[in-house]
Amino acid sequence: MDSHSPFVLSTHDLGRRPGSMRTVQKVIGAPEHLGTELVGIEAGSDLALDLRLESVMEGVLVSGTVRGIVVGECGRCLGPISQPLAAEVQELFVYPGHEAPEGEDELPKLHEDRLDLEPTLRDVIVTALPFQPVCRPDCPGLCPECGIPLAEVVGEHKHEVRDPRWAALEGLTGDLAAEDN
Numbered sequence: 001m002d003s004h005s006p007f008v009l010s011t012h013d014l015g016r017r018p019g020s021m022r023t024v025q026k027v028i029g030a031p032e033h034l035g036t037e038l039v040g041i042e043a044g045s046d047l048a049l050d051l052r053l054e055s056v057m058e059g060v061l062v063s064g065t066v067r068g069i070v071v072g073e074c075g076r077c078l079g080p081i082s083q084p085l086a087a088e089v090q091e092l093f094v095y096p097g098h099e100a101p102e103g104e105d106e107l108p109k110l111h112e113d114r115l116d117l118e119p120t121l122r123d124v125i126v127t128a129l130p131f132q133p134v135c136r137p138d139c140p141g142l143c144p145e146c147g148i149p150l151a152e153v154v155g156e157h158k159h160e161v162r163d164p165r166w167a168a169l170e171g172l173t174g175d176l177a178a179e180d181n
């Protein structure tokens, strides 16, 4: 475990005394690839941690919130998105030798008296990201005819609806006209 990583926290001062606790409030830089192709938190941008580390029998319970700014592209109008995200953290880091009860997921482990928050933060942030990101809940998207963002249109925006059969005929007369020349 890289003890210089900003995601690695020491639990040394909890001293394996169940009931002892401390809080962690700090801002760290987001790791790379935090999100999907459409939406995510930019590498290096601020992640604000507001956590509580609590010593329990099996290990150390970490709970609290992580906050950051989500950026991406609106799924309707393709405009840029930038919105705050707050995700809840709750993870038990167990002492080495503690086995998860059968049928339960393996819990992250404490290494000596340190724990690595990165996998946990990744999980909670990626889960909290909007599945279908939109710039605003009522984004009207793009005009299906001409592709302009409808949010930018002032007043009514309509295209003349033409019967495709007329369009085909017009194409035909155009061709004939071209032949005349």
Ligand SMILES: [Zn+2]
Residues within 6 Å of the ligand: 074, 075, 076, 077, 078, 079, 134, 135, 136, 139, 140, 141
């Ligand atoms: Zn939009």
Ligand SMILES: [Zn+2]
Residues within 6 Å of the ligand: 143, 144, 145, 146, 147, 148, 157, 158, 159
């Ligand atoms: Zn249009």
